[in-house]
Amino acid sequence: xxxxxxxxxxxKRFGGLTAVDGMSFEVSEGETVALLGxxxxxxxxxxxxxxxxxxxxxxxxFFDGERIDGxxxxxxxxxxxxxxxxxxRILPSLSLRENVVAALAFGRxxxxxxxxxxxxxxxxxxxxxRSGVRAADLTYLDQKRxxxxxxxxxxxxxxxxxxxxxxxxxxxxxxGIALVRRIVDGGTTVLLVEHIMDAVRALCSRSVVxxxxxxxxxxxxxxxxxxxxxxxxxxxxVHA
Amino acid sequence: MMSRAFLFPIAVIAVxxxxxxxxxxxxxxxxxxxxxxxxxxxxxxxxALFSGPTGYISLATAAFxxxxxxxxxxxxxxxxxxxxxxAAAIIGxxxxxxxxxxxxxxxxxxxxxxxxxxSEMVRQMIxxxxxxxxxxxxxxxxxxxxxxxxxxxxxxxxALTLVVGWLIRRSKTGLALRVIxxxxxxxxxxxxxIARVKVLLFGVSATLLTLAGAIQAPRYVYVEPAIVFNPTLxxxxxxxxxxxxxxxxxxxxxxxxxxxxxFEWLSASYPNAYSILLGAVFIVIVYxxxxxxxxxxxxxRERSASVVQPExxx
Ligand SMILES: Nc1ncnc2c1ncn2[C@@H]1O[C@H](COP(=O)(O)OP(=O)(O)OP(=O)(O)O)[C@@H](O)[C@H]1O
Ligand SMILES: [Mg+2]
Numbered sequence: 001x002x003x004x005x006x007x008x009x010x011x012k013r014f015g016g017l018t019a020v021d022g023m024s025f026e027v028s029e030g031e032t033v034a035l036l037g038x039x040x041x042x043x044x045x046x047x048x049x050x051x052x053x054x055x056x057x058x059x060x061x062f063f064d065g066e067r068i069d070g071x072x073x074x075x076x077x078x079x080x081x082x083x084x085x086x087x088x089r090i091l092p093s094l095s096l097r098e099n100v101v102a103a104l105a106f107g108r109x110x111x112x113x114x115x116x117x118x119x120x121x122x123x124x125x126x127x128x129x130r131s132g133v134r135a136a137d138l139t140y141l142d143q144k145r146x147x148x149x150x151x152x153x154x155x156x157x158x159x160x161x162x163x164x165x166x167x168x169x170x171x172x173x174x175x176g177i178a179l180v181r182r183i184v185d186g187g188t189t190v191l192l193v194e195h196i197m198d199a200v201r202a203l204c205s206r207s208v209v210x211x212x213x214x215x216x217x218x219x220x221x222x223x224x225x226x227x228x229x230x231x232x233x234x235x236x237x238v239h240a
Numbered sequence: 241m242m243s244r245a246f247l248f249p250i251a252v253i254a255v256x257x258x259x260x261x262x263x264x265x266x267x268x269x270x271x272x273x274x275x276x277x278x279x280x281x282x283x284x285x286x287x288a289l290f291s292g293p294t295g296y297i298s299l300a301t302a303a304f305x306x307x308x309x310x311x312x313x314x315x316x317x318x319x320x321x322x323x324x325x326x327a328a329a330i331i332g333x334x335x336x337x338x339x340x341x342x343x344x345x346x347x348x349x350x351x352x353x354x355x356x357x358x359s360e361m362v363r364q365m366i367x368x369x370x371x372x373x374x375x376x377x378x379x380x381x382x383x384x385x386x387x388x389x390x391x392x393x394x395x396x397x398x399a400l401t402l403v404v405g406w407l408i409r410r411s412k413t414g415l416a417l418r419v420i421x422x423x424x425x426x427x428x429x430x431x432x433x434i435a436r437v438k439v440l441l442f443g444v445s446a447t448l449l450t451l452a453g454a455i456q457a458p459r460y461v462y463v464e465p466a467i468v469f470n471p472t473l474x475x476x477x478x479x480x481x482x483x484x485x486x487x488x489x490x491x492x493x494x495x496x497x498x499x500x501x502x503f504e505w506l507s508a509s510y511p512n513a514y515s516i517l518l519g520a521v522f523i524v525i526v527y528x529x530x531x532x533x534x535x536x537x538x539x540x541r542e543r544s545a546s547v548v549q550p551e552x553x554x
Binding site for chain 1: 412415416418419421422423425426427428429430431432433434487
């Protein structure tokens with residue numbers, strides 16, 4: 001199987017700090033892969049480089065055979081990479097529908113007018129929201145749902161989720177996992193950063209683990225989570 | 241449905257059509273007030289086309305106004321009037337393109353200061369050019385254009401500005417501007433080419449501001465940089481748009497009309513304290529009405545609407 005995403009020697013330095021240090025991994029089409037690691041290990045920075053929010057200091061990123069590292073975020077969105085944010089980012093002065101239409105109008109879907117509104121309402125329904133409310137008035141959970149609807153509006157071939165399932169109660173978690181599974185069944189490839197191991201086990205066949213910016217382990221999720229080095233990295237994190 | 245959607249441009253054209261009768265009946269003083277009012281409406285509305293939704297406060301208005309007036313001053317003896325206006329619009333668009341590109345990576349207070357600095361630079365460059373190259377600092381404008389002709393042209397430009405604003409708001413670009421104003425990171429990840437949208441809208445806004453300066457140039461008769469690049473021209477539209485609500489299409493007009501009349505009265509009654517009073521009004525507006533009058537109305541509407549919402553949501 002050919003890789004949809006290939007990350008090779010990816011490195012990011014912030015001044016003297018090397019947040020990501022020579023990371024290499026692949027994600028195949030249709031897969032759901034977890035990107036794991038203790039706090040500050042560089043997971044979000046990796047997603048930021050894939051989505052174009054940050055330029056890598058070194059290394060390369062290939063998406064569907066095309067080199068994309070250093071491309072502008074709006075170009076990357078338009079080739080089919082969508083993301084959510086670890087710290088939720090909604091558009092507070094826009095309506096829920098407009099929040100989603102924004103991604104429909106300027107992304108791959110290229111929809112506008114009534115067509116875009118209907119599609120936005122369908123996506124809002126999919127994540128369990130109703131249009132008509134103002135985005136600023138949403139609860140935290142609903143803001144996360146809105147972010148998901150907006151990410152889906154980009155018609156992603158690769159969806160990057162940064163702790164999208166964190167902060168949910170057990171019922172919401174079950175709904176959230178079911179939603180991600182439905183997205184995967186629809187043919188979208190998912191790379192997700194997550195601290196909740198139950199969710200990782202339920203969703204991801206394969207996991208990539210980072211520690212201090214480097215690749216610590218990679219393989220089938222069950223094996224990786226049983227790996228002594230991985231357990232130690234996470235236990236060490238408890239004190240942090 | 242259709243007729244409601246087009247209510248705004250129809251209303252704008254109808255109002256402009258009615259006001260078009262006024263210049264024939266007003267005396268010189270009345271026409272002067274009308275020109276001042278229309279100028280305020282155009283500058284505030286055109287300024288808010290870009291700065292309203294994005295929140296980028298530009299202080300370059302005087303630069304565009306001055307470039308417009310100066311184009312007329314330079315060309316008035318050699319080129320037919322309609323062509324002068326077209327030339328002014330093109331030059332204004334080009335200047336805005338360079339200012340837009342130069343300030344692309346700046347946000348917040350840096351953008352504010354930079355646009356102000358750049359517009360001072362445009363003034364200095366023109367002064368230098370006139371003194372050292374052409375050897376004429378001041379220029380005379382002798383055009384057979386009367387004040388009422390200027391009032392009519394400004395009326396047309398005001399209507400054009402409002403209709404352009406209406407078109408932008410309905411367009412994808414209008415949504416892009418609001419998304420950029422809320423969160424540029426999200427905007428980029430939605431697929432919006434932020435640089436392109438910003439430079440484009442800055443250019444549309446600046447072209448309208450330039451035309452305002454060009455149309456009013458014949459009123460000065462004698463033009464020199466200190467007159468047409470007056471920095472007050474950069475501040476007034478900001479205050480007016482903020483008072484009315486810069487994010488709404490009609491807000492800047494609602495702010496421009498009372499403030500123009502207030503400033504007119506202040507400068508006539510207290511000419512020495514005028515600048516201080518201007519600053520005081522600015523501070524009061526920013527503190528008391530951060531969202532402008534239209535924002536106040538919107539909040540008030542939302543509050544009365546949210547009374548019904550709980551049971552609906554249950
Ligand atoms: N823009 C930035 N400027 C400077 N340092 C940064 C920046 N972004 C991240 N860092 C640093 O890079 C390191 C990796 O951060 P990153 O957010 O990628 O970690 P993470 O694995 O996502 O952590 P968490 O699980 O807490 O979200 C941290 O030390 C962080 O402080
Ligand atoms: Mg993170």
